[in-house]
Every structure is written in structure tokens, then in C-alpha cells.
Amino acid sequence: MTEPAEPAAVPTRRGRLGRRRLRPVSVLGVLGELLITAGVGVLLFIAWQLWWNDMIVAGEQSKAAADISTNWIAEDRKARDADAPPPAPAEYGDPVISRVPATADPFAVLFVPRFGAEYHRTVAEGVGTSVLNSTRLGIGHYPDTQMPGEVGNFAVAAHRSAYGGGMHLINELQLGDAIYVQTADGYFTYRFRDLEYVAPTGVDVLEPVPGSPGAVPKDRIITLTSCNPLYSTDERIIAYGVFESWQPTSAGPPAEIAPIIAAQAKG
């Protein structure tokens, strides 16, 4: 019974397929399918930009920052007697101010525990796409603003979303939150003070005394700038921090970021 059934089935199927082939192609049908394909493509692009690309870039930026940080600590160990006891706080002296680096040169690593226990990103000179959209840098230092620990304003920018979203959680900062900046010389601790929302043209926030052009600075401020609202570019969100303390690399990292630094040394 089964043997004759098989050859019979084949011609039927062929016949059906043959009839389908003859059916004229509907222009509207093809157009519809093309439009659906384009729509799916756009959705895929958005998903890629906001999640996939963002996550991968964030991971790469984080790893690059860990390499730089580890390298500075290793160089410091090599440069001095590794067995010598760390200096006492009274011996730290004045903050060592880095020289102004060339554009796109990394010179600091930013740690913000409020952004995540593992959060650390490289700060490089300049706020062009070569820094902000880079898979290895991510945070840009506004040229002509001060350096970490310097009297005045150390102002940096990063994306709120996409390209690693270095300042994704900037709106979550709370009064007194620590913002740590590591350079080749040591660690600078800033404490978050307040948020401000400005127009994209609000360059006053970069002044040595933010918001007061021409004023003579006395404080050491850190300014973080990013987009606002999230996924939009209509406004800028600005976070200010005030300098609290400095310690040289030989004194070891501040307690709060010591676990991250220990973890990144292990790789």
C-alpha cells in the first residue's frame, strides 16, 4: 500500500508548485514585503545601537581603563622602593597637576561607584568623536578647562546612551557621592554637589567658576556633562563635584575603589 502512494504524491506536489510558479508576482505584495523588511531593519538598528553596541563598547572601554590604571600602579611600584611603607597622609603634599596632554591622549581614569561597583572609564583630552565615540576612551576633557586637582574646573563629557553610555546614570548621583579621578600621579576624590540642566549652548558650566564667567576661582570643581533627557539631545545635564582630597599612587587607592583596582590587577 505504501509503495504506490509515494510516486503518486510526488507529481501532485510538483503540480502544485508548478501552478504557483505561474502565478503573477503581485507588485503590491513585493512592496509590502520590502516595507516590512525595512521596518524590521530599522527596529534592529535601534536595538543594536541602544543595547548591543552599547554593552560591547562599555565592556571594551572598561577594560581599556583597567589596563591604563593597572599600568600606572605598576610603573609607580617600579619607580620607587616597593618595600618602603606607604607615606602618611601628612606627607601627601599638594596635588600633583598633570601636564595638558595631546588631543585624544588618555590621562585619567574616572571611578564613580554610583554608576556601578565596576564602573571605571578612561578620560582623554578633547571632546570630539575621536574620544567620545571611541571604544577605548569614552570620556572627553574639555580643552582649556583645568586638570584634575587644579583650582578651577575639571570639565569632562561623555555619552548618556550609545557608545558605551559613560554617563548613563548621571541623574542618579546623590549629594556627597564620591567621584574618583586617577592619574599617573595619584587619586583625586571629589564629592558630588548638585545637578543642573542647561541648553546645549550653555558653555558657562565650563568656566573656572561654573556659571560665573570671569570670576576668580578658589575651589577645585569637577564638572560632568552629558545629554538630557535620556535618548535625546534637547538639553544637557550637568553634575558638579567639589574636590575633597588627594593621595599619591604610592599611598594606594581610596578604600571605596580599592576592590575594583585589586580586581583589575588580576585581569
Place this chain on the structure above:
Amino acid sequence: MYAALWRVLPGPIWLRILSLLILLAGVLFVLTEWVFPWVNEIVNDQEATVGGQ
């Protein structure tokens, strides 16, 4: 269009589904590797700076 693709693919149904999945993976790879980064350069206006630097 997709019906034509289905008819052009050879073999039994499982092989056609497998071919489709491989094709889809290829398309996704090309999109994420080259097309999306390229589109991103053009449409992206994710400005994060003040003063439009």
C-alpha cells in the same frame, strides 16, 4: 518575494528552514558588522557636550 525565496531553496522542509536560518545569520552579521556602524556615523547626533564642540 519571500515566497519565491522559499520555492527557490532546494531540499526538504528541514533543509530549507536550516538554509533560511543560515541566511538570516549571515544577514545579521553583515548588518551588525558593517551596515549599522556605517548608518550610525550618518544619523547619530548623540551630542553630549555643551557648546557643540
